[in-house]
Amino acid sequence: MSSSDDRESILSRVRGALAPLHERAARPDYSTEIAVMRKMLGNRDNLTVFTERIALVNGRATTDPTAVVARLRENKWLHGYCDPVLWPSLAPHFGADFKVETTFDRKRVDDYTFGITRAAGAIAETGTIILNDATTSRRLGALAPWVHIAVVERATIFSDLPEAVAGLGTDNNVIWVTGPSKTADVEGILIEGVHGPGIQIALVV
């Protein structure tokens, strides 16, 4: 019993199942505009909407790196990972109390309380940060630490879902991140920070 035998039997059963249909249901013609929250967007610029919407899913967007560093310091999240490409421009904002590595050692995954990586874009409508393989230096660096800081270039913020889908590109692993990880599995009570980050920040540059 091989996969190619199964392929033939499945496809032949599919053909047989559909043969009696006199006509096949047509693809509907529709505008993706129906799937956009146009009223909410209004005429506002993408950064304004993005900042508002990411807060609604309990993430945070800011253009101020010193505020981000202050928050890390306040919570004693001092040991982290940063994309080596980003580090030169971010290093001046961090003090000597921090220990930031530009390599990620998966054997010491619990050492990293924060991870800073580049985003590929964002979506204003839903407060979503877009990650992909090309811009994320280490998948684990964006995922495993408690805090993830995604550096988003302002010009890469899409307005809405249809635009973002059109802009998916050819990257093998595009991830839309909409707030910190969460679950409501235990009695429907919302808990943030499950396997992914419990704090999701977008640093917009």
Add this chain to the structure above:
Amino acid sequence: MRFQQIDQFAAELKADTRAAVYQSTKGTHEKRTKLLFDQFGDPNRLRQIAGEIKQHTIENLDTYLPQVEAKLKSNGVQVHWAATAESANAAVLKIMRARNATKIVKAKTMVSEEIELEHYLTKHGVETLETDLGEFIIQIDHDHPSHIVRPIIHKNRREIATSFEREGLGAYNDDPQTITRRARQFLRHKYLEADVGLTGANFVSVESGRMVLVTNEGNSRFCLAATKCHIALIGIEKLVPTDRDLALLLNLLGRSGTAQELTVYTEFIHGPKSATQPDGPEEMHVIFVDNGRTDVLASDCRDILRCIRCGACLNVCPIYRQASGHAYRSVYPGPVGAVLSPLLMGDKFPQKADLPKASTLCGACQEVCPVNIPIPDLLLRLRNKAKEENVPSPGTPPMGAWALLASQPTVWKASLFGGKVINYLPTKLLPIPALRAWEAKRALPEWRGGEFRKWLKTRGKS
């Protein structure tokens, strides 16, 4: 058995389980409705179009399946086909053996429940670990999910805390946050020790070959960041024609299933990891699974294959709320399950022919379905199928005699007048099951057969 199994199950369900299920489903349903109607001008039109997209897709699977296979292959994905549960399990095992791999971390996939993957792999020395919190708890309890999106909707925190203690995950603590943190801590090391990440897929775009995974916890991301090989088990009906269609479907899926605009993580997986990315699978396999779907496609209930597994129908269904998921004895419970589960049984249909009867045909499910599946019509078709196959149906009065009566006006009118005798009989003692069942909880109205026709005649009209 005089009554239906599902009714019996509902009667015996613990009150606090019913309360948990009721509150959860009602809450999600009401939030879903508010969100859709606040945010979109015409949500019912969205559902209608999404339904047309999916119906078109399933009615053209003969074209789309070979197309998506070619696209996946050109994206560097290895494509396998599994006609049955056995061949799906064997295909997974073959990939594991080829890699000398023995540890799988898996994200939620209902297909893996259908084929009983964990049971098979354990027998063959492969360890599978569930990583979705709810599924993890199901696994350590040797239980079954009772909802397709909220697997432990039937459990309370005390039960979970007891299980965690039993498994050595810490002293008894039923605080939901503590439970979640403990799972986080335990599982992250397991991801890093595993060989293979196994997932399902919510959609596969034929145009680009992208598969879409929709989650909240970050577990599927971790499966695909920590391991070197990705296996995706995908039902053949999960295709959508183009990427463009994904925007509409994703807008509906989150809102319908969990009252979220989008789930936290929406992953668009186009192949194994990019060459420049250190983390992630170097090898990606898609196993397209039939396991009865072609039977459903051949039936007059093929519309059910539109289902995108959101769970909205479960959340609004009054029978689901009273009985809970386990009452359906199937991987797929609720309204979608009442159609899909009996059909996936193939010629063992009679074993689940009672599922479509567990419904008042109220239509609430159809009204919330993001792909507009006419579930009540499909339930009716399956009831007809059960009748034609002479499947016994406890509690349902036989209709043959009724039909005779109702097609003979003289006999009908005589019965109307003659039926008056019921008013004088101790009906609760009569050996007529339907009457007994009614009167156990309800008063019988007074029989007034013939009175209307008399009224018409005596006022000079007829």
Add this chain to the structure above:
Amino acid sequence: MLNTERKPITGKRVQLMATCLCDAFYDDVAAATVQVLEYLGVEVVFPDGQTCCGQPAFNGGDWAASRKVVRHTVKTFAGEDPVVVPSGSCAAMMFHGAVLEFEKEPDLGEVESLGRRTWELGDFIVNGLGVKTWDGRFEATVAFHRSCHSRGTCSSSAASTLLGSVAGLKLVEFGEAEQCCGFGGTFSVAFPKISASMGELKLEHVRASKPDVLVSGDMSCMMHLGGLAKEAGQPIKTMHLAQVLRDALKNGGKL
């Protein structure tokens, strides 16, 4: 959702489908339906050979038995006049259910034709005849129960329009209104525990809004809810839409 396209109304005569429930238990509902229609200047014809719309057998899956009854109904209601029925579920059976079970039958066309001229009462008054306000007076707080078979039709909005326009009548909302009452035909006797639980839950919500009377366009729901309430020792007053409209006319001296 449901096939609700109706043939336009010409003329002033209708055939009345009384429903088997009214024929057996609720003669006053059928009578009120006649009185209400006649008040609107409509001539009501009652084909004497009528029995049942065939829904019980259809819902139970015995489509062969149901088709027998539907064929008899098609014969009984021969003609071109609109057929008016004081029941959302019987109306839906005629224009949707029957069409489904006849999809492979040679006489599908006749069944479809009857379906296209079948109207639930409230829908007929408001959307067929264009009457949107109701004369008379009905001093009561009314909770209106939307039967499930009116999903996807204009029946419940028609009923709300009419009831809301009656002088003295106060319509109240209640929680979980979209949830089924639990009758479901043979469901009520094949799944008696779930059916009763659903009904009790509905009654709880209805009682919380403190209505004087519970009104519906379907006696099946009222038979179930009223029966549950009575057996539990807490009877609730139930009425059909037709009875409220007729009584409003009587109270207003119009009848």
